[in-house]
Amino acid sequence: MKNIINFFKNIYSQKYAIIYMAKTEFKLRYAGTYIGITWAIVNPTITVLIYWLIFSKGLKVTTPGDIPYIAYFVSGLIPWLMFSEVLNTSINGVRGNLHLIKKTQYPSEVLVFVYLLTAAITQLIYMCILLIILYFNNINIDFTIISILYYVLILCLFLIGLSWFFSSLNVLFKDVSQFVPVLLNTWFWATPIVWNKNIIPDQYSWIINYNPMTYIVDGYRNAFLYQDAVNYFNDYALLNITVYVFVFIIGAIVFNKLKSEFADAI
Amino acid sequence: MNNIIIKATNISKKYRLFNSKKDRLKEAVSLFGKKYHDDYWALSDINFEIEKGDVIGLLGKNGSGKSTLLQIISSIKRPTLGNIEVNGSIASILELGIDFNPELSGRENIILKGIMNGLKEKEIRNNLQDMIEFASIGDYIDQSVGSYSSGMLVRVAFASCISLKPDILIIDEALSVGDLEFQIKCINWMKEYVENGGTLIFVSHDLQLINSLCEKVLLLENGKITCFDKAQITTEKYIKSINDRSSKEKIIDKTDQFSSMIAYGKSYINIRSIDIYDDEMSFTNQFNYNDNCYISITAEVDRNVCEEYFLILLRDSKGYNIYGKWVPIESLPFQESSEKSVVVNCILKLKLTLANGCYSVTISINKKELKVSTNISERHASVAYISVSNSPSFMHGIVNIEH
Numbered sequence: 001m002k003n004i005i006n007f008f009k010n011i012y013s014q015k016y017a018i019i020y021m022a023k024t025e026f027k028l029r030y031a032g033t034y035i036g037i038t039w040a041i042v043n044p045t046i047t048v049l050i051y052w053l054i055f056s057k058g059l060k061v062t063t064p065g066d067i068p069y070i071a072y073f074v075s076g077l078i079p080w081l082m083f084s085e086v087l088n089t090s091i092n093g094v095r096g097n098l099h100l101i102k103k104t105q106y107p108s109e110v111l112v113f114v115y116l117l118t119a120a121i122t123q124l125i126y127m128c129i130l131l132i133i134l135y136f137n138n139i140n141i142d143f144t145i146i147s148i149l150y151y152v153l154i155l156c157l158f159l160i161g162l163s164w165f166f167s168s169l170n171v172l173f174k175d176v177s178q179f180v181p182v183l184l185n186t187w188f189w190a191t192p193i194v195w196n197k198n199i200i201p202d203q204y205s206w207i208i209n210y211n212p213m214t215y216i217v218d219g220y221r222n223a224f225l226y227q228d229a230v231n232y233f234n235d236y237a238l239l240n241i242t243v244y245v246f247v248f249i250i251g252a253i254v255f256n257k258l259k260s261e262f263a264d265a266i
Numbered sequence: 267m268n269n270i271i272i273k274a275t276n277i278s279k280k281y282r283l284f285n286s287k288k289d290r291l292k293e294a295v296s297l298f299g300k301k302y303h304d305d306y307w308a309l310s311d312i313n314f315e316i317e318k319g320d321v322i323g324l325l326g327k328n329g330s331g332k333s334t335l336l337q338i339i340s341s342i343k344r345p346t347l348g349n350i351e352v353n354g355s356i357a358s359i360l361e362l363g364i365d366f367n368p369e370l371s372g373r374e375n376i377i378l379k380g381i382m383n384g385l386k387e388k389e390i391r392n393n394l395q396d397m398i399e400f401a402s403i404g405d406y407i408d409q410s411v412g413s414y415s416s417g418m419l420v421r422v423a424f425a426s427c428i429s430l431k432p433d434i435l436i437i438d439e440a441l442s443v444g445d446l447e448f449q450i451k452c453i454n455w456m457k458e459y460v461e462n463g464g465t466l467i468f469v470s471h472d473l474q475l476i477n478s479l480c481e482k483v484l485l486l487e488n489g490k491i492t493c494f495d496k497a498q499i500t501t502e503k504y505i506k507s508i509n510d511r512s513s514k515e516k517i518i519d520k521t522d523q524f525s526s527m528i529a530y531g532k533s534y535i536n537i538r539s540i541d542i543y544d545d546e547m548s549f550t551n552q553f554n555y556n557d558n559c560y561i562s563i564t565a566e567v568d569r570n571v572c573e574e575y576f577l578i579l580l581r582d583s584k585g586y587n588i589y590g591k592w593v594p595i596e597s598l599p600f601q602e603s604s605e606k607s608v609v610v611n612c613i614l615k616l617k618l619t620l621a622n623g624c625y626s627v628t629i630s631i632n633k634k635e636l637k638v639s640t641n642i643s644e645r646h647a648s649v650a651y652i653s654v655s656n657s658p659s660f661m662h663g664i665v666n667i668e669h
Contacts (some may be wrong), residue, residue, distance in 0.1 A: 017382045024378065028369050071340070104365040105342055107382065263343045266279065 007109065007256045014110045021110075022117035029118070044081075044126050049072055055194050063196055067225050068137045071130070074195040075224040076217045078126045079155055082119050083213065085186050089115045090163035091170050091180050093264065098171070101262045108262060109255060112163040116156060130224060144227045151219035158212060158244040161251030168258040191217055212247075215240040269317045271434060271465050272339060276348035277312040279334050279489075308334045309489045312348070316467075318433075321460050323424055323480035323497060324469045325504050331489040332469055336360060339467070354433025354465070357383065359423050359440040366419070368412030373398065375411055376426040382431050393429040400451075401425035420444045424452055428459075434632045435459065438469045453479065473583060473623060479535050505583075505653045506625040534568040534631060538609070551650070553618050555657035555666075561614045561627060561650070567595055567609050571631055578614055579628040581648075582664055588625065592632075619666040624653045624663070628656050 030036045048070075055061045056069035063072040093111040100106040134141060170176035191213045192200075200208060208214045215236060282303040284293075289302035309331045316322055326332045337343040338350055340358045350504075376397055380390035396632045398407050401421040406414065414422070420443045427435060435456075441449055456479070460466055470476050476483060476497060483500035485507075486491040493503045541562045543549045553559050561578070576593040591614060598610040626648040 013384065014382070016384075016386055017378075020378060020381045020387065024367070024370055024374060028367075031369065100365055101342075103337075103342070103361045105340055105356075106365070143554070260344050 003256055004252060007252060010107065011113070013109055014107050017107065017194055018110050018113045018117065021114045021257065025118045026121055027116055028069050030220050040122055042120065044129060047081075048077070048129065051077070051194060061195060062198075065226070066106070067139070071133050071137055071139060071225060072196075073194060074126070074130045074133060075221045076191075078123065078130065079151070079216050079220050080188060080191065080213070081126065082123050082155060083159055083216075084188070085119045085122070086112065086115045086159050087166065087180060087184060089118075089168045091177050093163075094167045095170050095174070095177070098262065108259065109164070110218055111169070112160050116159070134224065139225060140227075141224065142227055142258055145223055148220065148223040151216055151223060154219075154241065154244050155216050157248045158216070161244070161248035163248075164251035164255035165247070168255040168262075171258065171262055187211075187213065193217060209236055210239075212240055268313050269319075271352070271354050272314075272316040272317045273351040274312050274314050274339075274348065275350075277309055277338060277345040277350060278307060278347040279309040279331075279338060279343065280307050280346040282306075308487055309338070309345070310493055311588050312406075312489075314484060314491065314494055316465060318354075318465055319460065319463055320482060321466045321468065321480045323473075323476040323483035323500070324467060324486065325473075325476065325483055325500060326384065326486035330486040332486055333360070333438065334489075335486065336438055336467070336469070336515050339434075340436060352434070355383070355430070356434045356502075357427045357430040357432035358436035358438070359420075359427060360436065360438045361440075366411045366422070369410055371410055372401070372403070372407040372414070372418075372422045376422065376429070379426045380429055383432075385430070390429060399424040400428060402454075417445060417448070421448060424448075424455075429456065432464070433457075434465045434467065436467045437468075439471070441470070441475075442472070473504070474596075477501055500537045502622075502655060504651075534571045535629075535646075536566040536607075537629065537646060537649060538564045538566060540564075540627070541652060542652055553652060553653045553654050555618065555620070555622075555654060557618050557654075559616045559618050559652060561616065562651075563612045563614075563629065564601070564609065565629075566609045567631075568607050569605075572596055572608065575632050576612060577630045577632050578612070579630070580616070581626045581628060583624050583626075586664075588620070588664060595631075618654050619668075620654045620657065621661050621664050621666075622657045623664075624651055626651050 030039055033039060035042075051073055052070045055073065061069060063069050090112045093115065094101070094108045097106060097108065097111070101108055131141075166176055166180055190207055191211055192208055197208055197214075282293075283305045283306050293300070293302040307394050312335065324332050333341065336358065337360070338345050340356045340360070341350075341352070342360075354583055365379060367378065370378065374392070376394065377387060377390050381387060391402070401407065401418075401424070403414075403418045403421055407422075411422070413420070416491065420440050437456075441452055444452065453475075456468075458467060459658060468476065468480060480497045482495065483493075483497045484491060485500050485504050487507060492507070493500045495503075503544065537644075539562075539644075541549060541559050541560075541564075542551045543562070544553065545558050563576075563578070572595050574595055576598075577593060578591050578593065579587050580589040582588055593614075595610060598612050601611055602609040627650040629646045629649060
């Protein structure tokens with residue numbers, strides 16, 4: 001228990017380092033490119049356009065309520081992009097910095113926060129794109145949008161836990177870095193992001209009901225599209241929150257346990 | 267005794283050598299604690315105390331556990347057994363520039379290192395100009411570190427440490443990369459740092475530097491502390507331990523004596539024995555300043571090279587040639603002779619007006635009496651060691667030249 005408290009204290013003491021590292025990480029991601037930071041806008045826009053063309057114009061996917069497909073899709077895609085980006089970068093985060101961990105006092109546990117902050121910048125860009133889409137589709141937003149903060153928080157909790165878990169395991173077993181992308185790919189299609197969750201036959205509804213990402217994706221949509229986020233507390237909410245907190249704690253324990261092995265790992 | 271800043275109690279570090287990654291997994295998930303590895307003790311039962319303001323040198327051969335010990339002190343690794351108490355902040359230059367991000371500039375790396383050590387960006391920016399001046403690498407400070415030479419790296423690495431104002435500073439052999447001007451600058455800075463109450467742990471193979479800088483020196487051998495005493499005493503023991511090793515091998519097996527030495531060439535000679543003795547004819551390799559030292563080499567020499575020369579070299583611990591003597595093989599007394607080879611004996615008398623330290627003897631066979639050493643037929647490097655002590659304290663150089 002004392003170990004875990006120290007673990008969190010340590011992270012808190014690194015707050016300035018996290019911010020600076022995120023700044024440089026974001027800068028380095030676009031350093032040496034000609035149009036620089038513009039890539040941060042071009043990339044998300046193209047992604048959104050492709051999905052929209054295929055699923056709305058091509059496959060003619062329907063959406064619940066009167067919401068246009070593009071708004072439905074982008075509001076669900078935003079939390080997923082955060083989720084997959086951070087998980088994908090952080091699983092290799094510790095292993096990629098092993099040379100530092102072996103030779104310096106490197107705070108490997110803060111890496112996930114660095115990646116979270118870096119991803120937050122692209123998140124903001126996506127959210128701006130979404131607000132523009134909402135404006136042109138005459139969807140009003142009101143103060144209930146604040147509930148988005150709650151969903152961001154639980155998404156981060158879940159994400160940090162998973163990242164700690166997988167990134168520390170990846171140091172000992174490199175297979176993890178191969179496994180996680182496969183997991184993410186499957187997970188993406190098992191979550192109602194590009195498709196409407198009404199199309200799922202009843203006997204398979206457990207797939208989305210017990211999927212921890214459904215609650216977050218639905219939450220984002222409720223905050224942006226339906227303005228009834230405050231009332232959004234279904235049967236699965238408590239279960240999901242328990243899962244997020246559980247994953248977060250397990251992630252912290254596993255990371256803290258394995259951390260002493262990092263410097264000795266080959 | 268509140269002055270103790272580092273206290274190590276019974277520290278041992280075990281490395282687990284796994285045969286395969288599978289074994290690592292098996293052991294991690296094993297419920298009954300079954301062992302799947304071999305143990306290797308890099309450090310065993312280390313005890314020491316370091317007081318605030320001490321300047322400690324760390325000596326030891328490669329693989330004796332120096333780096334592991336430093337990693338444990340700076341809490342990069344945890345000891346397997348025992349306990350380490352450190353009451354203060356640590357900054358370390360363990361491996362040159364390793365903690366720099368090669369894509370960031372020197373300036374950014376200095377800031378990042380400061381922030382990661384708990385400073386605020388503003389505090390660092392206040393000192394930044396001083397640090398950049400200390401590094402004095404000009405406009406390169408804004409270039410990415412990846413393009414730096416090792417000399418520039420050590421300059422920036424050192425500069426980034428000075429703003430941290432650590433209670434304990436650890437320097438692992440990094441200095442030797444810098445040029446003379448920078449080394450002097452760093453040594454002056456370190457002296458100032460120590461005068462202001464800083465504690466310094468310094469690793470180097472440069473015995474002279476260690477002697478001049480450190481008050482106490484810790485000697486590690488095979489993961490154990492064999493000596494932790496005043497600098498002079500420990501460096502002596504270190505030199506002696508090298509001697510003991512070579513002389514021990516000499517007693518056990520004369521032919522095997524040279525296997526750990528560097529020998530190359532066409533094997534025209536077979537060194538049978540090397541004896542080192544003093545005026546009283548007693549075998550030793552410990553000498554005092556101004557003693558006479560006799561090096562007697564008995565070797566079997568191929569008849570093909572009998573017209574060539576022995577070149578007998580005396581080198582200091584850094585490998586510089588201190589003295590060399592050409593001996594024509596034909597002039598040596600034959601002990602035995604056969605169709606193919608002759609056994610000759612060569613005795614060299616040297617008056618050791620040398621500074622304290624360890625010196626090695628190297629034997630080569632050269633074709634002609636040339637000044638260049640490219641014409642070597644065969645060389646046996648470091649076949650014997652002698653050590654010199656009690657040289658006069660006013661001596662600054664390696665050799666005392668009569669005048």
